[in-house]
Amino acid sequence: MANTMRVIQIGFGSVGRGFVEILQRKHGWLEQQYGTSISLVGVATRSWCSYDPSGIDLAVLRRAAELGDLEAIPARQPWTPAQLIQQAEAEVLAEVSPTDLSSAEPALSYMRAAFARGLHVVTANKGPVALHGPQLLAEARERGLSFGYEGTVMAGTPALRLGWSALAGCELREVRGIVNGTTNYMLTQMETGMAYAEALAEAQRLGYAESDPAGDVEGYDAAAKAAILATMLLGGSVRPDDVERSGITGLTPSDIATAAAAGERWKLIARVTRAPDGSVRASVAPMRVPITHPLASVAGATNALTYTTDLLGDVTLIGPGAGGVATGFALLTDVLAIGR
Numbered sequence: 302m303a304n305t306m307r308v309i310q311i312g313f314g315s316v317g318r319g320f321v322e323i324l325q326r327k328h329g330w331l332e333q334q335y336g337t338s339i340s341l342v343g344v345a346t347r348s349w350c351s352y353d354p355s356g357i358d359l360a361v362l363r364r365a366a367e368l369g370d371l372e373a374i375p376a377r378q379p380w381t382p383a384q385l386i387q388q389a390e391a392e393v394l395a396e397v398s399p400t401d402l403s404s405a406e407p408a409l410s411y412m413r414a415a416f417a418r419g420l421h422v423v424t425a426n427k428g429p430v431a432l433h434g435p436q437l438l439a440e441a442r443e444r445g446l447s448f449g450y451e452g453t454v455m456a457g458t459p460a461l462r463l464g465w466s467a468l469a470g471c472e473l474r475e476v477r478g479i480v481n482g483t484t485n486y487m488l489t490q491m492e493t494g495m496a497y498a499e500a501l502a503e504a505q506r507l508g509y510a511e512s513d514p515a516g517d518v519e520g521y522d523a524a525a526k527a528a529i530l531a532t533m534l535l536g537g538s539v540r541p542d543d544v545e546r547s548g549i550t551g552l553t554p555s556d557i558a559t560a561a562a563a564g565e566r567w568k569l570i571a572r573v574t575r576a577p578d579g580s581v582r583a584s585v586a587p588m589r590v591p592i593t594h595p596l597a598s599v600a601g602a603t604n605a606l607t608y609t610t611d612l613l614g615d616v617t618l619i620g621p622g623a624g625g626v627a628t629g630f631a632l633l634t635d636v637l638a639i640g641r
């Protein structure tokens with residue numbers, strides 16, 4: 302007998318659509334493989350809400366959203382996202398509304414309302430985790446609920462789980478690497494001669510960039526991820542504003558050509574370190590990396606993190622860092638973990 306997880310989702314941008322695509326594509330297989338049936342019963346955005354306690358028709362939903370035809374949204378309800386959280390019969394909230402790195406709202410309030418109703422929360426939304434991660438985790442645990450946020454760093458590539466689970470028993474001294482897909486994609490394209498604006502437009506078209514891409518190119522997105530690694534993985538207390546930060550806006554085609562002539566590549570590097578006294582610091586800055594270094598070969602929207610440990614030395618994880626399905630997969634791993 303399959304264990305059914307009823308999920309409601311707030312947000313239907315690139316990540317939300319990616320998650321729905323995965324649920325539609327893999328529903329039967331997931332049930333067979335893991336004994337967990339994931340039923341999406343509600344989706345709400347600022348413009349529309351769909352709620353069907355027996356499971357939304359995902360094919361119809363995706364087609365209506367693709368065509369921008371709100372009349373065709375199945376099981377449409379006149380509810381706001383907050384009302385969906387209050388009304389829905391569900392076990393899990395998947396929160397994927399646009400991120401806000403200053404206030405974390407409205408996602409923060411949605412998550413708290415979900416916990417108050419006894420729902421687990423899974424998210425790829427960086428604002429609430431970077432600004433209030435430890436408090437949200439404590440609120441979930443007090444109620445015996447889960448708070449999954451694997452998708453906040455390196456999309457579905459298991460950057461947090463690697464540190465928490467596979468490397469458990471090692472002391473993590475440093476985590477450093479490429480955590481922003483947009484800027485890595487842009488730098489890779491600019492090396493082939495593409496202009497900055499064109500590379501950015503392409504990253505937006507591919508669904509990598511934040512709704513305000515300044516967050517990517519000025520390093521705020523990477524700083525939020527560095528704060529999450531520093532606080533939620535290395536046990537520090539680092540907020541995004543504490544991260545020393547510079548982005549890629551100052552890099553010129555001539556900087557890129559000069560580095561190439563010297564056998565180097567520019568990469569936006571996030572670095573989180575724990576000092577012997579236990580203090581944790583984080584920074585984000587463009588750096589010239591020799592092309593023989595593993596990070597130099599990480600191209601496009603791919604991300605990579607090297608974990609420096611006491612027992613294993615360096616361990617490097619490379620994988621997708623942005624994109625709808627790649628990030629939607631992180632939500633799936635968090636939901637499956639709740640099912641287990």
Ligand code: HSE
Pocket residue numbers: 453456480481482483484509510511517522622623624
């Ligand atoms: N804008 C982000 C990036 C999306 O480019 O990495 C994934 O967090």
